[in-house]
Amino acid sequence: MIPLNFEYYRPETLADTVDIFDKLDAEGKQPMYYGGGTEIISMGRMSNLTTGALIDLKEIADCKVLEYQQEQLVIGSSVTLTQIHETNLFPLLSQAGARIADHTIQNKITLGGNLCGTIIYKETVLPLLLSDSQVFIAGPGGQRTVPINSVFKERMQLGKGEFVAQIKVDKKYVSCPYVHVKQTKQDKITYPLVSICTMAVSGGIRAAFSGVCGFPFRSIAMEEELNDRSRSMEQRIDKAIDLTPGPILADLEGSMEYRKFIIKGLLNSIINQLEE
Amino acid sequence: MFQLTGEGLIELNVNGETRKALVRPADTLLFALRERLGLTGAKPGCENGDCGACTVLVDGWPIKSCLMLAVEAVGREIQTVEGLNGAPIQKAFVDKFAFQCGYCTSGFIMNCQGLINIHPDASDEVMQEWLQSNICRCTSYQEITEAIKSVLITENT
Numbered sequence A: 001m002i003p004l005n006f007e008y009y010r011p012e013t014l015a016d017t018v019d020i021f022d023k024l025d026a027e028g029k030q031p032m033y034y035g036g037g038t039e040i041i042s043m044g045r046m047s048n049l050t051t052g053a054l055i056d057l058k059e060i061a062d063c064k065v066l067e068y069q070q071e072q073l074v075i076g077s078s079v080t081l082t083q084i085h086e087t088n089l090f091p092l093l094s095q096a097g098a099r100i101a102d103h104t105i106q107n108k109i110t111l112g113g114n115l116c117g118t119i120i121y122k123e124t125v126l127p128l129l130l131s132d133s134q135v136f137i138a139g140p141g142g143q144r145t146v147p148i149n150s151v152f153k154e155r156m157q158l159g160k161g162e163f164v165a166q167i168k169v170d171k172k173y174v175s176c177p178y179v180h181v182k183q184t185k186q187d188k189i190t191y192p193l194v195s196i197c198t199m200a201v202s203g204g205i206r207a208a209f210s211g212v213c214g215f216p217f218r219s220i221a222m223e224e225e226l227n228d229r230s231r232s233m234e235q236r237i238d239k240a241i242d243l244t245p246g247p248i249l250a251d252l253e254g255s256m257e258y259r260k261f262i263i264k265g266l267l268n269s270i271i272n273q274l275e276e
Numbered sequence B: 001m002f003q004l005t006g007e008g009l010i011e012l013n014v015n016g017e018t019r020k021a022l023v024r025p026a027d028t029l030l031f032a033l034r035e036r037l038g039l040t041g042a043k044p045g046c047e048n049g050d051c052g053a054c055t056v057l058v059d060g061w062p063i064k065s066c067l068m069l070a071v072e073a074v075g076r077e078i079q080t081v082e083g084l085n086g087a088p089i090q091k092a093f094v095d096k097f098a099f100q101c102g103y104c105t106s107g108f109i110m111n112c113q114g115l116i117n118i119h120p121d122a123s124d125e126v127m128q129e130w131l132q133s134n135i136c137r138c139t140s141y142q143e144i145t146e147a148i149k150s151v152l153i154t155e156n157t
């Protein structure tokens, strides 16, 4: 049971969505966008939610797209992890999504909701960072398309009333060689101890991480160290791990030392596979 | 634009019938099915997306009804265990003794029915992947696997 009361709106166009947000905001209802609702309902049940109105994005035509448009794969923000997996148009994203929660919940979690939620893992962002994806954002100030590597800094940096409508991925990236590994403490279906997505692009390795720091990230500085073949494999990995953009997590999933140990082992095996 | 701004009547398409339910926008589909429509097959367990006891089919896909708002289901086709009417998977659960206390059973059956509908040719790996969405406290996992396998095999012969 969710004790809080809120209103529910389901617009069908981007323009109507922005208009209803503005109206509800002006009425002081602190509207929230609603994707799959898996996080919003869980937080609502625990009374960790403050909103007077939800705006469901699932019937907006632009947010339901999942197709190639010219040389870009366009994925609407309301597309579910299952749809991404079943169509398998971007295999690395399919695999990363298929390890989030369980199969039934993947029928509900949307790409936009995973990217914009409060959970620190947001594992679907990893393939998008590696493939220099573009994010199509709509909001009261109009529409903009920006590189994910500039708008995702620890979390999606959205202005008031803005929402993610689509993700666009250049076709050239979807078929690059890749390795995805999600290591958990014990069960298969749980939060990551460490989740790593890697991609070989033009002879170099790109790597993005979740579960390592308090936010998911891709680090160019770490990639430079990982790609420095003048050093031994051990040195490459050690130098890269020294450059994580924040402190390595120490929590119930694992201590900092244990995480470092796991990351080293995983990176060693991943690099060997990609450099074969 | 569809909207519900307070407690009100919504129409839900459940098991092929249009049913009216009085709900708040914050009510879950699980609550509406059980408390408003008397369909108690979907069970409340964790109400947190972890156990799968509340699983129903929405447009043919298994969904944890504790993680869906009732209003969200307006315009979608909902199927609960009551709507199966003696489907082969129900008989298979009986034949293979795939339950003990039975609390998880309707959720498992709906998940299995979703798999049978969508991937009747599912490999063992896909079947395991889907079954991991549900938990059986009485650990009938072996028998549940046998039940779904027996139906998938029949579908494929």
Ligand SMILES: Cc1cc2nc3c(=O)[nH]c(=O)nc-3n(C[C@H](O)[C@H](O)[C@H](O)COP(=O)(O)OP(=O)(O)OC[C@H]3O[C@@H](n4cnc5c(N)ncnc54)[C@H](O)[C@@H]3O)c2cc1C
Binding pocket: A032, A033, A034, A035, A036, A037, A038, A039, A040, A041, A057, A077, A078, A099, A100, A101, A102, A105, A108, A109, A110, A111, A112, A113, A114, A115, A116, A117, A118, A119, A121, A122, A123, A124, A162, A163, A164, A165, A190, A191, A192, B048, B049, B050
């Ligand atoms: C049992 C369980 C285990 C999980 N394990 C993992 C895991 O290991 N790794 C992982 O990454 N995730 C995991 N998740 C998923 C995660 O916790 C969230 O539940 C999920 O990502 C939310 O997606 P949603 O579409 O349901 O979003 P919603 O609940 O609808 O929304 C989440 C937030 O995003 C906002 N939002 C939604 N869509 C948009 C949009 N298009 N633009 C702007 N803002 C938007 C909402 O306002 C809200 O603040 C797990 C979830 C469950 C239930």
Ligand code: FES
Binding pocket: B043, B044, B045, B046, B047, B048, B049, B050, B051, B052, B053, B054, B055, B064, B065, B066, B067
């Ligand atoms: S009650 Fe819905 S998953 Fe447990």
Ligand code: FES
Binding pocket: B098, B099, B100, B101, B102, B103, B104, B105, B135, B136, B137, B138, B139, B140
């Ligand atoms: S039969 Fe008792 S929980 Fe599964």
